[in-house]
Amino acid sequence: MEDFNLHLTGDIHAVGVAHNLLSAFIDNSLSKGNPLDIDPYSISWRRVLDVSDRALRNIVIGLGGKADGVPRESGFDITVASEVMAILALTTGLKDIRKKLGKIVIGLNKSGKPVTAEDLKAAGAMTVLMKDALTPTLLQTLENTPALVHAGPFANIAHGNSSIIADHIGIKLGDFLITESGFGADIGAEKFMDIKCRYSGLKHDAVVLVATIRALKAHSGKFTIIAGRPLDPGLLQEDTDAVTKGCSNLVKQIENMRYFGVPVVVAINSFPTDTAKEVEIVKAAAKEAGAYDAVVSDHWMWGGDGATDLAEVVADASNQPSDFKFLYELNLPVKEKIEIIAKKIYGAKSVSYSPMANKQIAKFEESGFGDLPICMAKTHLSLSHNPALKGRPEGFEVPIREVRASVGAGFLYPLLGTMRTMPGLPSVPAGTNVDIDEDGKIVGLF
Amino acid sequence: MSKLGTRDVPSDLAIAQAATLKPIKEIADSCGILEDEIEYHGKYKAKLSLDIIERLKERPNAKYIDVTAITPTPLGEGKTTTSVGLTMGLNKIGKKSILAIRQPSMGPTFGIKGGAAGG
Secondary structure (H helix, E strand, O other): OHHHHOOOOOHHHHHHHHHHHHHHHHHHHHHOOOOOOEOHHHOOOOEEEOOOOHHHOOEEEOOOOHHHOOOEEEOEEEHHHOHHHHHHHHOOOHHHHHHHHHHOEEEEEOOOOEEEOOOOOOHHHHHHHHOHHHOOEEEEOOOOOEEEEOOOOOOOOOOOEOOHHHHHHHOOOOOEEEEEEOOOHHHHHHHHHHHHHHHHOOOOOEEEEEEOHHHHHHOOOOOOOOOOOOOOHHHHOOOHHHHHHHHHHHHHHHHHHHOOOOOEEEEEEOOOOOOHHHHHHHHHHHHHOOOOEEEEEOHHHHHHHHHHHHHHHHHHHHOOOOOOOOOOOOOOOHHHHHHHHHHHHOOOOEEEEOHHHHHHHHHHHHOOOOOOOEOOEOOOOOOOOOOOOOOOOOOOEEEEOEEEEEOOOOEEEEEOOOOOOOOOOOOOOHHHHOEEOOOOOEEOOO | OOOOOOOOOOOHHHHHHHOOOOOHHHHHHHOOOOHHHEEEOOOOOEEEOOHHHHHOOOOOOOEEEEEEEOOOOOOOOOHHHHHHHHHHHHHHOOOOEEEEEOOOOHHHHOOOOOOOOOO
């Protein structure tokens, strides 16, 4: 686990160096007479670092004098927020990643035309830096089960799924390949199906929707959960009313997954405080909403032995007939694609666009990027854009503030709120507990 | 039925450090990966060549399962834990199963507890 959470085999470093090489090429081009006529104010390509450091969010670069570059505002994102990471996750091989890296748009020239990594002649060197990162890392679980670990893109401004390459390998190595999508089904799984499966050509045979009684209680609106604060004692006691009410979220997420035509199994990830009555409510709600089945699983305590019931049901579900379909076709207008996701998956009444978003959408369609899939950058804490709305919100209007493009990775990403791409540290960072003991063993890493 | 009982739960790090790992070569062998397709990073980590895809292209695909969740709370609902548990559970019932997951960023590892893997 130390390896998994630390450097592993260096893929994230490779992403960082490839990304920052392009940044350096951009600023070098500006300072060497700006032959591509880049508009410095249009540059959206920042720098990256795999450390949470809020002081680097907004910085001025190029200070010093003429020999030190052209001064301009920029900033750092965390490395996993890099488009290069999204590209690593969505590429199918070496030639493909070369093409995708070349398509990265870093900003516009002074006539408003996109400037790419290819234009800066950076894509070849970036590919070389990424060559070793292209191969997935094989690890094992506590029970010596093979685990492929590869790529870690954000789930809001990117699609939040592990790599296509690892899946292309893993799907040939056994009877089952299990993968995971970030955040809730409205975000990670929607992107798994509409973005990752579209690019990989693979189709899944079943979805496992994880639910906890604790979260369902919170979806009743009766309790607030804040990370780092003690839990409301009410969450640790039987509360069938809260569970019943909170199941509205489960029901909607099951409906969402069923739009794609593949069987859904609900896994109740058990806690010692769950009661039999509460579990029955969840199972009944899940089946009524069309889930293939709902199963309690206590793998957290017993490992694989705690998940055999779930495994049996998932194996059965994956043999059911399914009829996978995407939620939208790529050739629809950008706004129509956004509205299909907002209305069908989030349950929105309507979508509104800021003047900036309207301008950007028109520009992307004019530049030939209109046919890309949509990667919504939305809070994961609500089905809506407002993290305070729990359960199954209705009647809301989704505001699109801005629309950006990851042309290399191959998606447009509308922003439904402020998305933080460089985290900060809390008042007592977890790293303050990390050390080595007398024997040189790591302590304090969770 | 749930097998919940009382059991002291050690920290994730203590569990991981107490595990008996097999050399990664054995894990790769168990999946039918050839020696030429492995690049070792020490004894317990290996990178896998993309040549595997071409070599096994005629082999039928494994069943492909995506693990997702209801709208989570800030504490998370255990998708990764369930993905790992399900993969091991399938192996327990005799289905050869492989897990494919994301690599976590190091930022949260040193930031917010539970922000990285194992939280």
